[in-house]
Amino acid sequence: MKVIKDELLRKHTSFRVGGPAKVYVVPEDEYELEKLIEYLYTENLEYKILGNGTNLLVSDEGVQFVVVEIGKNLDNVELLEDSPEGIFYVRALAGTLIGKAAQFAADHELTGMEALRGIPGTVGGAVTMNAGAYGTEIKDVLLSAEVITKEGKRLILSGDELKLGYRYSIVPEQEYVVVAATFALKKGDKNAIKAEMEDYQQRRKDKQPIEKASAGSTFKRPEGYFAGKLIEDCGLRGFRHGGAQVSEKHCGFVINDGTARAQDIYWLIGEVRKRVLLEQGVELTPEVKIWGNF
Ligand SMILES: Cc1cc2nc3c(=O)[nH]c(=O)nc-3n(C[C@H](O)[C@H](O)[C@H](O)COP(=O)(O)OP(=O)(O)OC[C@H]3O[C@@H](n4cnc5c(N)ncnc54)[C@H](O)[C@@H]3O)c2cc1C
Incomplete structure (x- = not known):
């Protein structure tokens, strides 16, 4: 896996500030990630997960702990086959942008994630923060999230088990690492989904300084x-x-x-x-x- 010394975090945060991470690690896939977490735990090394860096303020002097990137290295979204009647499961790896997952759902005429389309974080970051916009939160569409415990064990947890609340989950306090999430969606009308997404996007452009x-x-x-x-x-x-x-x-x-x-x-x-x-x-x-x- 890629290990970089003194990687400037301002390159990875939407605030465009932040000094170096002493050690910056990019695991190649979810299995490498699992091994890495187990290793960091056994060696008693402090670490934090970086998604798309869109909800982070990092100090100018940087950080001493290991930063583990979960972004383009864990980017995949798919429609699962074994969904129950009338429900469609979309599974996305944690590094997939939540907007990409929402667009994937829309392309498959699935409704539920329209309002999440404009959030610039990853699926992992969005689950951790229970991100939301315009009346929809992750918890409204999440079937389950796959997490790695700090001992390197895999668990599948529901939104209730993650105690998803307003911009809250137990992910940080339990030191879980989100590896993937499965969303439960319903069939919708393609044009209505598209129109709704465009409306939310316009509202963001009109009201928020998204260019800054x-x-x-x-x-x-x-x-x-x-x-x-x-x-x-x-x-x-x-x-x-x-x-x-x-x-x-x-x-x-x-x-x-x-x-x-x-x-x-x-x-x-x-x-x-x-x-x-x-x-x-x-x-x-x-x-x-x-x-x-x-
Ligand atoms: C222009 C703009 C608009 C935004 N609009 C919205 C909005 O409408 N609604 C909203 O809720 N938020 C919004 N945000 C904030 C942000 O996009 C969300 O909080 C998003 O969920 C953060 O995801 P991220 O991947 O960037 O996480 P990061 O910023 O990288 O990390 C945030 C926290 O989550 C943890 N984390 C990240 N990935 C994982 C993982 N895989 N496992 C465990 N922990 C993890 C990190 O350690 C950190 O504590 C906006 C941000 C910007 C810049």
Whole structure:
């Protein structure tokens, strides 16, 4: 398998920031991945999984732990034969982009994943985060996920067993590695599926700064509020620190104008949280995962 020393993580994150990973490993397939996890566990080596890096803020100084990439190396989506009457199972390896899996479903006239088409992460990242958009979450369509435990054992778990909730699963705390996911979908109308996907895509283009480097929504939605609205009401639209900025287009997104350091983004996130708490009395929790020291 490919092992790279001092690989710059900014090449692998949508924020386009992040220093080197001391050791960066790209297993060739799921079996190599299984062996690797077992090895890292027996050697007591700390590691983290990197999907498409679209929900990550990595520190400028980088990270000391081993980073294991699950992306193009584990990219495959297929329609399973043995589905029950009226249900169609689509299985995707964890490195497949969730958008690609959704498009595959649409191409097979299967409905259920339309709203997930525009999420830029991998299937593994989407299961881990229980990603969702426009009223659909992974848990609504997930039959099961195949995970490797830290001891290197394979398990097949349902959404309930993974305790999928709002941007939450037990994957990180159990140190599971998602290897594949199977979605249960129904037959739909090809044109209706296509129209729905186009509508969601247009809404993203209109409302979100998708042309800028970001990690999507920076904060989770606090119960009863919208993070973007709270931030806007504090007068923070366009608020800057170094090359980091609260998006002018959507205040729920922190963006990198192309010159930001991870430290700028981190500082800005902290300041926004502080001001929203002071002025609105609401605590914002970052949705973005933070790697390394700040
Ligand atoms: C422009 C933009 C728009 C976005 N829109 C949305 C949206 O509409 N809805 C939404 O929910 N999110 C959205 N996101 C955020 C992001 O795409 C999702 O959270 C996505 O699920 C992250 O997947 P990833 O592969 O990029 O994960 P990464 O960012 O690589 O990792 C995220 C976390 O998951 C873990 N992880 C990744 N893969 C695995 C695996 N195989 N096994 C175990 N752990 C794993 C990582 O260790 C990390 O803790 C958006 C991001 C951007 C940049």
